[in-house]
Amino acid sequence: YTEARMAPAALALTADLDEGTVDFIPNYDNQLQQPAVRPAAYPNLLVNGTTGIAVGMATNMAPHNLREVGAGARHLLADPAADLEAIMAHIPGPDLPSGGRIVGHVPHA
Structure with missing residues (x-):
């Protein structure tokens, strides 16, 4: 395995793991412990987007x-019961860095 230094944004993804924020489980060979889930102070998937495939x-x-x-x-956080429309007032849609067109989008009524 290669050792790597993480960028500040990546470090935010692992912040406070030593504070008992999540459960730890054995790693692949039971030699070390790893977090069962990855808590994040930075909303990485929403901000950077992702692509993946699993189970077809x-x-x-x-x-x-x-x-x-x-x-x-x-x-x-201020209004946990907020509906989708209230949240979309703050997050109106994706921010495609290279431009783009959303095909097949049905506008929210």
């Missing part, structure tokens, strides 16, 4: 604007 199903999550995601998260 694919996913494509478009990247979103960090400030908009932060505003939506703050709103949801």
